[in-house]
Amino acid sequence: MRAIHHIALICSDYDRSRAFYRDILGLPVIREVWRAERQSWKCDLHAGNAQIELFSFPAPPSRPSRPEACGLRHLAFTVADIDAEVTRLDAAGVSCEPIRIDEHTGQRFTFFTDPDGLPLELYEQVKS
Incomplete structure (x- = not known):
């Protein structure tokens, strides 16, 4: 093991969480993709030497x-x-x-x- 590559988070409100991590915490967006087969957004955010993967899913528990x-x-x-x-x-x-x-x-x-x-x-x- 050399380092942490990413931490994956599933959010209940994608737009609200993306704004929080991007605008309030100041983490730059690396890429953002719509995954139609999963009805899910995925946003990769730069967090120092690691990334945060922010996901949306329909009705996560x-x-x-x-x-x-x-x-x-x-x-x-x-x-x-x-x-x-x-x-x-x-x-x-x-x-x-x-x-x-x-x-x-x-x-x-x-x-x-x-x-x-x-x-x-x-x-x-x-x-x-």
């Missing part, structure tokens, strides 16, 4: 995320300045939890959610 459910717990994004990112998200109407300190690394982090309630994390990595 809900997946519990809280309380802690088996499966993907959250998706974390590395940021250089967590205060600036929290301020930017807040201005876009995205609420973040209070910033906490990772007791093992001393780095700061916070959580927020995407339009479907998927827990997302900002993890500040300060260059030393």
Whole structure:
């Protein structure tokens, strides 16, 4: 294993989620395709050294995320300045939890959610 290539997410409202990941989080679109045989959109977004694949499907079932459910717990994004990112998200109407300190690394982090309630994390990595 060399790296994570992509993370695939199925959303309940494709346009709303694409706007969230593209416009609010600022992830550039690599490509977007309509898959007629599956009645599904697929949007590949650039996320650092990996990609997020955003899918739409007709009537996808809900997946519990809280309380802690088996499966993907959250998706974390590395940021250089967590205060600036929290301020930017807040201005876009995205609420973040209070910033906490990772007791093992001393780095700061916070959580927020995407339009479907998927827990997302900002993890500040300060260059030393």
